[in-house]
Amino acid sequence: MRGTIETGATEPAAALSDKLYMENTLLRVSGALFCHDAKRAPKRTREIELNKGVADKTIVIRPDTRLGQPGPLAHKIFVALLKKHSDYGRPVQSEVSFTKRELMRLVGRKEWGGKDSEELTVALYQIRRTGITAYFKTGGKFKERDFNVFNELLLERRTSHHGSIEACTVVLADPIIVALKDEHFICLNHTLMQQLGTIGQALYMRLFFHFANLYDGHHSKRLSFQKHYSDICGEWLGGLTIRKYKSLIERDQLGPHLRQLLKLGFLASYRLDDAKVRDGFVLGFRPGITFFNDYDRFYRNRHQGGLQFNFHKERRSIAEPLKLAYLFVQKRTGQSADAIPGVSSKDRQTAEHILAHISIEEADEFLNFALSQARKTNFDVQSLGGLKQYVTAYLSSRPRREALKRMNASLAAKEQQEQLHASYATFRRKEAHALFATLPAKERTAIEALARADAQRLPSGGSLHRTLFEIARARITAERHRIKITSFESWKGRRAA
Numbered sequence: 001m002r003g004t005i006e007t008g009a010t011e012p013a014a015a016l017s018d019k020l021y022m023e024n025t026l027l028r029v030s031g032a033l034f035c036h037d038a039k040r041a042p043k044r045t046r047e048i049e050l051n052k053g054v055a056d057k058t059i060v061i062r063p064d065t066r067l068g069q070p071g072p073l074a075h076k077i078f079v080a081l082l083k084k085h086s087d088y089g090r091p092v093q094s095e096v097s098f099t100k101r102e103l104m105r106l107v108g109r110k111e112w113g114g115k116d117s118e119e120l121t122v123a124l125y126q127i128r129r130t131g132i133t134a135y136f137k138t139g140g141k142f143k144e145r146d147f148n149v150f151n152e153l154l155l156e157r158r159t160s161h162h163g164s165i166e167a168c169t170v171v172l173a174d175p176i177i178v179a180l181k182d183e184h185f186i187c188l189n190h191t192l193m194q195q196l197g198t199i200g201q202a203l204y205m206r207l208f209f210h211f212a213n214l215y216d217g218h219h220s221k222r223l224s225f226q227k228h229y230s231d232i233c234g235e236w237l238g239g240l241t242i243r244k245y246k247s248l249i250e251r252d253q254l255g256p257h258l259r260q261l262l263k264l265g266f267l268a269s270y271r272l273d274d275a276k277v278r279d280g281f282v283l284g285f286r287p288g289i290t291f292f293n294d295y296d297r298f299y300r301n302r303h304q305g306g307l308q309f310n311f312h313k314e315r316r317s318i319a320e321p322l323k324l325a326y327l328f329v330q331k332r333t334g335q336s337a338d339a340i341p342g343v344s345s346k347d348r349q350t351a352e353h354i355l356a357h358i359s360i361e362e363a364d365e366f367l368n369f370a371l372s373q374a375r376k377t378n379f380d381v382q383s384l385g386g387l388k389q390y391v392t393a394y395l396s397s398r399p400r401r402e403a404l405k406r407m408n409a410s411l412a413a414k415e416q417q418e419q420l421h422a423s424y425a426t427f428r429r430k431e432a433h434a435l436f437a438t439l440p441a442k443e444r445t446a447i448e449a450l451a452r453a454d455a456q457r458l459p460s461g462g463s464l465h466r467t468l469f470e471i472a473r474a475r476i477t478a479e480r481h482r483i484k485i486t487s488f489e490s491w492k493g494r495r496a497a
Contacts, residue, residue, distance in 0.1 A: 019298065020079070020190040021086040023179045026149070027186060027209055029132055032061055033149075034075040035238035036199045041071030041126075050235060056137030064129035067122060069238065073107060074123040075198040078149075080106035081170060083190050092180045094151075097169045097314035097322075117164040121155070121341075124168065128153045128338075147173045154322040155342035166345050169319040186212065187298035192264055192290065199237060200257035204266060206236045211287045212295060220292055229272070229281040246272055246281065254283075265290035320360040321351035324367075328384045331367050347384040354384075357391050365401075369394050424488050432474035435484055439477070447476050 022030075032048045035041040045068055048061040063069040070078075085096045103120060104112050128150040135144045152171035157163035179185065186209050193201050210225045229249065233240040243249045249272060261267040268288040275282045325343040328351075329335065358366050370390035374381050381387060436444060451473035455465055478485045486494075 018083075018190040019086060020083045020188045020193065021180065021185045022082055022188060022205065023176045023185050024209075025134065025179065025184075026176055027205060029059060029061065029149075030078065031202060031206055031236040032059075032234065032238055033070060033127075033130065033132075034078070034198070034202070035069040035071055036075070036202065036240055038071050038073070040239075041074075042068035044069040044239060048239070056135075056142070058135040060133045060135075062131040062133070064126060067126045067129060070123065070126040070130060072198045073119060074126050075201070076107055077120070077123055078127065079190075079193060079201060085172070086190075092177055093315075094174075094177050095169055095171050095315065095319045097318035098167060099314075099318065100164075100166045103165065103168070112164065114164060117157075120165055124150075124153055124155075124170075145175060147175055149173055149176070152337060154319070154326055154337075156318070156322055156325075156345055156348045157342040158345050160344060161341035163342075163344065165342070167318050167322070167348070169314075169322050187294075189290070189294050192266065192294075195264060196260060197257060199240070199254070200260050202237055203232075203254070203257055204261060207261075207266075207285055207287075208291065208294075211285075211291055212299070215287075215295060220287075224284060224286045226282055226284045228275060228278070229283055232283060242280075249281070262288070267291075316355070317352060318348075320355055321348045323360060324351040324355060324363045325384055327363055328367055328387070331371060332381065344383075350384040350388060354388065354391060357395060366391075366394050369397075369401075420492065421488075424491055427491060428478055428485060429471065429474040431485055432478040433470070435481060436473065436477045439481075443480075447473055447480065450476050 028050070032050055035044055045063050045065045048063075048069075050059040050061070051057050080102075081096050081098075084098070084102075085093065088096075098106070100112065104110070104116075107116070107120065109116055128148060131146065131148060133144055133146045135142065137143070149172070150170050151173050152169075154169040154171075155165055156167040158166055186205075188205060188208055193204060196204060207225065211223065214225065215223055227236075230242050232254075233242050240253070243253055249255060258267065258270050262269070265288040268286045270286070271284040273282050273284065322343065325347040326337055326340055328347070329340050329343060330337060354366070355363075367387070370387040371381065373390050373393065374386070379386065436447065439447070451469050454472040454476075455469040
């Protein structure tokens with residue numbers, strides 16, 4: 001095993017593929033984000049830094065100090081979530097919802113018990129609570145962006161916060177959604193990925209990304225990519241243990257996964273050589289026919305219409321009811337959404353019933369109305385079901401509340417306009433005062449005579465008399481030299497800018 005290991009396979013016929021779209025930065029981050037050793041993952045809590053020492057493109061990953069680094073189960077959920085999000089199509093959605101049946105299928109379990117639910121909860125929160133900070137240089141300035149892959153996590157449980165998970169909704173981070181809308185993503189073969197373990201999936205994703213960046217559509221036999229073995233373990237595989245011997249790498253660690261990629265035709269061959277510049281080994285890869293077939297299918301003549309507009313019913317049956325149920329708990333207990341471990345299936349079903357009559361945009365207003373009605377009768381509401389009785393009253397009072405809203409909006413607009421004119425009057429006086437000082441002496445004397453006559457109604461010598469005199473002087477100056485004073489419209493436009 002001291003020499004070069006080169007393995008090749010007979011390339012199979014191209015198979016059908018099912019697309020999965022992954023945002024480019026998320027692809028880079030995911031390699032270090034997930035630890036593929038289930039035993040080590042919960043214990044790994046130290047920060048992980050990518051591109052260390054490169055000031056204009058450094059990424060820092062901060063696992064949760066209590067839950068540790070996301071492990072293999074979290075990776076399975078991550079891939080399944082991105083696949084379902086891809087299936088939603090255009091326009092790009094920020095939410096992804098799963099039912100219990102889908103959750104069982106994505107983790108490969110036929111039965112669903114309390115232990116499975118707890119493991120799933122930990123995996124979801126490992127992703128939710130892992131922080132990511134990207135440092136980058138743009139336009140000559142250094143910037144940073146801090147986010148989590150999941151902006152929000154909403155869980156439905158059978159009975160209480162200790163119960164089994166029945167459904168969940170995940171809200172993806174804003175930078176990911178923005179990048180997907182801008183088409184900064186890579187297209188992957190999900191059908192192929194389903195035949196791989198989590199390490200195989202991670203290798204496939206990064207290799208497809210690099211092959212696609214290097215491929216120019218010609219010279220396919222020359223296409224290859226090399227990466228230091230230790231960097232693959234750290235950057236692509238979440239800190240996988242670095243083996244000292246080629247035989248162990250080939251037999252027990254990466255070899256089985258690479259051979260699976262050979263079997264599927266994604267790789268034509270791979271090589272494991274001694275590194276020439278630094279200690280350790282270098283892995284070299286050549287793409288197989290499956291890569292080229294997928295590249296042609298995914299990227300040749302790609303256009304916006306390739307993604308179909310495809311809304312799913314999960315938003316109305318899962319995501320929105322969970323949002324309403326969570327909002328109810330927040331208002332009742334004062335807890336933040338992150339502090340709520342889940343809501344019961346009964347509350348989720350009640351929320352779905354309520355949303356059959358009101359929109360999710362009205363949820364906050366309805367809850368405020370219903371809770372205020374409950375307080376009038378000293379009703380201590382413990383579950384969302386207690387608020388169903390107020391739906392009819394809320395709907396019947398809607399015309400009155402909308403009229404009140406319009407009146408309040410009108411009053412607010414009037415008050416805002418009055419404040420705006422008052423601010424302009426102050427500005428106009430200051431500008432007129434400055435203008436007055438530049439006028440010829442004869443003009444100043446004439447203006448002061450008019451202002452003095454205007455201020456005669458108050459006793460001379462007092463501070464109020466002096467103030468009224470200065471106001472009159474500024475007003476007369478502005479009226480006599482209107483063209484030199486900034487107009488209200490110009491002032492308002494400048495202020496808005």
